[in-house]
């Protein structure tokens with residue numbers, strides 16, 4: 640793997656993921672699996688949940704961010720890092736920067752809600768408020784890179800980030816050696832690219848299914864168009880899956896094309912139903928993005944019918960008010 644701009648994902652290999660595992664292991668613990676007997680019974684196949692919401696910040700994004708940050712030279716670390724994500728990636732960068740004693744800036748637009756700004760501040764990040772949109776905040780981030788020599792940590796389209804997320808694939812192969820299907824929530828595609836590379840390097844017969852919400856499925860539309868496209872963002876419970884894939888996408892578009900066997904789109908009602916299911920049956924709070932994977936099994940939507948299934952439970956960062964609404968409407972529908 641090289642940092643040459645012309646290098647392509649064809650140069651990424653399973654070795655990058657093994658290296659990532661070694662690099663991040665002092666900071667990031669392997670996460671557990673549980674078998675969901677209710678889901679297994681429903682589809683007549685063993686269904687395992689890979690619990691990535693148990694990381695400190697409640698999402699898998701710490702894996703990729705840690706691998707990228709730890710790949711920086713001492714001089715680069717001294718100059719600091721920056722991100723324009725206010726979601727799980729932004730939280731991961733802020734959290735890791737604090738643990739590693741690195742200066743981190745999170746660039747946000749003036750419209751980002753106070754609750755998000757507060758939780759980023761709690762993690763010790765310095766907040767740079769700039770512009771009216773996430774795009775403008777992103778441009779400011781790259782200005783910090785040019786002018787202050789800070790390194791922008793991209794949320795998905797970076798070989799180190801992809802390799803870090805791919806370490807989940809190694810854990811799946813070790814713990815569930817007879818896995819047939821892996822279900823992966825999909826947005827920018829860093830997670831699916833890394834896990835897909837890990838799984839298919841071992842056995843090209845393992846099937847990879849991406850899941851996105853019906854509202855604003857940018858990777859889905861881009862694959863249909865044969866090139867990255869931009870979409871207007873509609874409101875969704877799966878807010879962590881919102882955002883473009885970048886019109887200049889370098890890695891993940893082609894890797895998702897290469898490693899994904901099937902893609903499913905999930906409705907808002909199915910997302911809410913799956914969040915309720917996880918609370919009701921497993922007593923676990925997960926966010927909408929993660930619930931898309933559960934919905935694929937709960938709704939019996941998988942295209943393939945045999946062998947063990949692993950669903951990656953990607954995160955748990957859901958607003959308390961949203962959670963209360965979901966539980967209340969679940970109670971009402973139950974007639975209780």
Ligand SMILES: *Cc1c(COP(=O)(O)O)cnc(C)c1O
Pocket residue numbers: 698700726727728794795824825826827828829830831879880926928929953954955
């Ligand atoms: C980022 C994220 C995803 C999607 O990951 P990509 O690499 O962007 O495809 C899924 N679920 C959660 C909770 C996330 O934070």
